Amino acid sequence: MTEHVRACIVGAGFSGIGAAISLRRAGVVDLAILERGSQVGGAWRANTYPGCACDVQSRLYELAVAPWPGWTRKFAGQAEIRDYLEQVVEIFGLGSDIRLDTEVLRAHWDDGALVWRISTTRGDLTADVLISACGGLTEPEYPRVPGAEDFQGPIMHTARWDHGVDLAGKRVAVVGTGASAIQVIPAIAPEVDELLVMQRTPPWVLPRRDRAVPEWYRSALAAVPPLQQAMRGASSWAREVQLLSFTRQGPFRALGERMARRHLEKQVPDPALRAKVTPHYDMGCKRILVSDDYYPALMRANVTVTPALARITPRGVVDADGVEHDVDVIIWATGFNVLHPPLASHVVGREGETLETAFHRNGMTAYRGTTVAGFPNFYMLQGPNTGLGHSSVVLMSEAQIDYLTPAIASGLVHEVDPDRQAGYSRDIDERLASTVWQQGGCQSWYQNEHGRNVSLWPGTTHGFARIMRRFDPEAYRIRHKKERTHVAT
Ligand code: NAP
Numbered sequence: 001m002t003e004h005v006r007a008c009i010v011g012a013g014f015s016g017i018g019a020a021i022s023l024r025r026a027g028v029v030d031l032a033i034l035e036r037g038s039q040v041g042g043a044w045r046a047n048t049y050p051g052c053a054c055d056v057q058s059r060l061y062e063l064a065v066a067p068w069p070g071w072t073r074k075f076a077g078q079a080e081i082r083d084y085l086e087q088v089v090e091i092f093g094l095g096s097d098i099r100l101d102t103e104v105l106r107a108h109w110d111d112g113a114l115v116w117r118i119s120t121t122r123g124d125l126t127a128d129v130l131i132s133a134c135g136g137l138t139e140p141e142y143p144r145v146p147g148a149e150d151f152q153g154p155i156m157h158t159a160r161w162d163h164g165v166d167l168a169g170k171r172v173a174v175v176g177t178g179a180s181a182i183q184v185i186p187a188i189a190p191e192v193d194e195l196l197v198m199q200r201t202p203p204w205v206l207p208r209r210d211r212a213v214p215e216w217y218r219s220a221l222a223a224v225p226p227l228q229q230a231m232r233g234a235s236s237w238a239r240e241v242q243l244l245s246f247t248r249q250g251p252f253r254a255l256g257e258r259m260a261r262r263h264l265e266k267q268v269p270d271p272a273l274r275a276k277v278t279p280h281y282d283m284g285c286k287r288i289l290v291s292d293d294y295y296p297a298l299m300r301a302n303v304t305v306t307p308a309l310a311r312i313t314p315r316g317v318v319d320a321d322g323v324e325h326d327v328d329v330i331i332w333a334t335g336f337n338v339l340h341p342p343l344a345s346h347v348v349g350r351e352g353e354t355l356e357t358a359f360h361r362n363g364m365t366a367y368r369g370t371t372v373a374g375f376p377n378f379y380m381l382q383g384p385n386t387g388l389g390h391s392s393v394v395l396m397s398e399a400q401i402d403y404l405t406p407a408i409a410s411g412l413v414h415e416v417d418p419d420r421q422a423g424y425s426r427d428i429d430e431r432l433a434s435t436v437w438q439q440g441g442c443q444s445w446y447q448n449e450h451g452r453n454v455s456l457w458p459g460t461t462h463g464f465a466r467i468m469r470r471f472d473p474e475a476y477r478i479r480h481k482k483e484r485t486h487v488a489t
Contacts, residue, residue, distance in 0.1 A: 004488060006030040007408055008107075008118055008127035010343055012098050013042015015381035015397040016133030017085060018063050021092050022401045026409040032127070033094065034120060036103035040089055041082040042135050047180070049158040051187030052078035055179055055208075055290050059235040060392035063088065067228050069221035075210045108348035109376055113488040114413050114481060116377070126488045128481075129377045129408050132343045136382040136393070136455070137336040141445075143175070147312035157332040158184055169193045170328040173317045175309045177203055179289055181333035186293035189300055196325055197298065198317065200308035201442065202276070204260050204283045208290040239391035240460045246284035246390075247435045247458075257283045267295035276305050285440025287389055338387075338445055338455055339364065341380075349374040350415070359384075364454040365425035367475065368468065370400050373418035376479075379404045385428050386464070387446070387455040389437065395461040399468040407471045413479040420475040431458035 006028050009016045012035035020031055039045050054061045058071035061081050066088045072080060089095055099122065107118040107130055116130040140157040142148075148155065156162045158180040167188055173196040174181055174188075182203065189195050221228040245252030260283060268274045277298065298305055307320035316326040344356035351374055358374055359365075366372045369386035370379055379400070386396045407414050432438055432453045437446050446455040457464055 002117075002488070003032075003123075003125040004115070005032045005125060005127045007032075007129040007131060008116065008125065009033045009131045009133050010104050010107075011035060011042060011133035011135060011381075012037075012040040012089075012100075013044065013133065013135055014061075014063065014085065014394050015135065015401075016042070016131070017088055017092075017094065018065070018394075018397055019131055019133055019381065019401050019404070020094050020097060021063070021065050021088075022405045023408060024092075026405045028405075028409055031097045032125060033098045034102045034104055034118075035098060035100050036121075038100050039082070039086070040098060040100075041085045042133075043137060044078055044082040044085060046138075047078060047159050047161075048163070049161040049180065049184045049187075051183035051185075052158075052180070053183060053210075054081060054392075055183075056239065056392045057235045058213075059232045060239070061394060062232070063394065064229075064232070064398060066091065067225065067232065069218050069228050071213055071218070073210060073212055075208065104343060104346055106346050106348065107343075108352075109350050109378070110488065111350050111376070112485040114376070114479065114484040115488045117488075128411075128413075129379065130347070131404070132341070132347070132378070132380045132383075133397075134342045134382075136338055136341070136387055138342050139337045139340065140332065141334045141337045142332060143309075143334050145309055145312055147314075150314045151312050151330060152314050153328045153330070155330045155332070157334070159336065165329060167192050167329060171316075171326060172196070172329045172331060173198055173309070173325065173327045174331045174333050175317075176333035176335065177201070178333060178335055179287055180335070182289050182291045182294040184331065184333060185303075186291070186297035189297040189303055193302065194327075195300075195303045196317065196327060197303060197305045198307070198309045198319060199277070199305055200320075201281075201286070202279045203286060203289045204257070204279050205263060205289045205291050205294055206256070206260050207263050208292045210292065236391065236395060236461060240462060242288075243388075243390040243460060246288065247437075249282075249436075253283055253436070256288075260288075264295060268299060270299065273298060273305065281442035282436050282440035284389060284436040285442035286444045335445055339448055341383075347375065347378065349378070350376060362421075363425070363450070363452050364448060365421060365428075367416040367421040367424050368400075368403065369396075369457070370403060371414070371416040371421075371476075373416050373421050376413050376415035376477075377408075379408075384454050385425075385457050387457065388461065389446075389456055391461050396457065396464060399461070399465040402465070403468040403471055407473075407476075411481065413481070413483075414473070414476040415479075416476055428458060429453075432456065 058076035
């Protein structure tokens with residue numbers, strides 16, 4: 001007999017761990033959490049580049065069910081966040097449900113037995129419910145640049161950092177100037193001999209104002225849980241204010257742009273460099289970055305900002321102006337492939353279609369970012385249009401988990417109505433149409449090749465939590481287990 005569980009969760013990051021806690025509390029205790037890595041932590045396990053830290057307050061990088069008064073900094077570092085997740089697993093006793101080094105090869109819906117049949121690198125199982133908790137920013141984006149295969153030195157991606165490569169005294173090119181780049185550049189600039197920052201589009205950067213959290217404050221939060229809760233709430237509302245201020249044209253966005261320009265002028269006195277790194281699109285169109293040490297790093301004598309990477313040679317890189325630079329190491333800080341979620345090509349629905357094909361056909365949509373027609377009892381955390389430009393996606397996962405928990409606990413088979421899904425997506429597209437992400441004069445990874453914004457939720461995290469508070473069975477075709485035509489073996 002193949003092993004059977006009520007719910008199979010793929011991924012042991014914030015979403016997977018949060019889902020497991022919630023399901024257990026709702027009485028769904030028969031779980032398998034499959035994780036292809038050797039440790040839990042998801043993005044916070046995979047991204048170990050120097051300088052990696054959250055860029056939204058630490059307070060929002062914790063699960064509401066597992067409050068953490070102990071954050072040592074306003075913006076905690078990667079290791080601290082990963083350690084937090086390991087402790088949550090311990091505290092909630094999830095270790096026995098987690099299967100590390102276990103990658104899903106295929107998961108297909110058996111519409112006769114009403115189960116998911118799942119093959120992994122460590123054997124097969126069946127499950128009533130399949131939950132994708134693989135994260136939205138998972139697969140590194142490796143740009144196809146001519147000559148990359150001929151380069152004689154190490155090439156690595158920020159999300160797959162090779163700690164065996166010693167950068168001390170080396171000539172290094174960093175490709176990209178997004179959220180990962182602006183953290184890694186200041187962290188490695190002091191140790192390398194020369195650093196090329198290969199910039200295609202300059203980012204908007206606001207002051208970060210990171211600071212240590214004093215011991216007395218951490219003790220106060222630990223002693224008074226409602227205070228901890230209130231501070232988390234305050235942090236999330238502060239982020240919502242930022243969203244409301246930049247998403248649409250108006251005085252608040254102008255104020256934000258002025259703040260960012262002042263930050264740039266203060267930190268970059270050199271007018272030529274300042275001109276090079278001044279953005280020429282509306283603030284917020286791409287993710288607004290926060291840093292106190294990015295511009296100072298660019299001012300260093302060993303750092304040069306070049307135009308975008310055009311070509312790679314065996315000994316170095318050629319920029320878009322045709323200038324060749326000899327380098328020893330190339331670092332891709334080029335972000336993630338969001339258009340091909342990791343599990344999508346392995347999940348096969350009721351009609352034998354993969355999720356990837358379904359996404360290709362429907363423009364990458366999901367009802368409430370969570371369920372997809374043709375895929376019964378499948379729930380996707382951090383699915384289409386659940387990303388954020390302003391706050392922590394942990395809040396979005398939590399809302400999705402609140403939504404799917406009662407549906408799964410009911411023991412019924414739910415499949416979303418395709419018309420509901422289409423209507424929901426039309427509404428999302430309408431809400432997004434006038435936002436800075438669509439109108440701000442930039443191209444970003446938020447959009448697919450047709451310009452559809454497949455990534456972002458158009459509203460506040462509180463607004464999303466509100467619509468996700470209640471599972472809406474009326475949007476679903478519902479079947480009972482007794483309707484199965486054969487039993488899973
Ligand atoms: P990203 O924001 O997508 O930035 C990628 C950078 O690489 C951009 O500057 C992009 O330039 C450049 N690029 C991409 N393809 C290129 C190509 N073919 N040639 C030249 N340049 C290329 O990726 P990321 O910095 O890894 O951040 C991704 C997301 O992860 C963030 O938005 C954020 O949500 C999350 N993140 C969070 C944290 C945190 O909390 N601390 C840290 C890192 C990342 P263009 O702008 O011209 O496309």
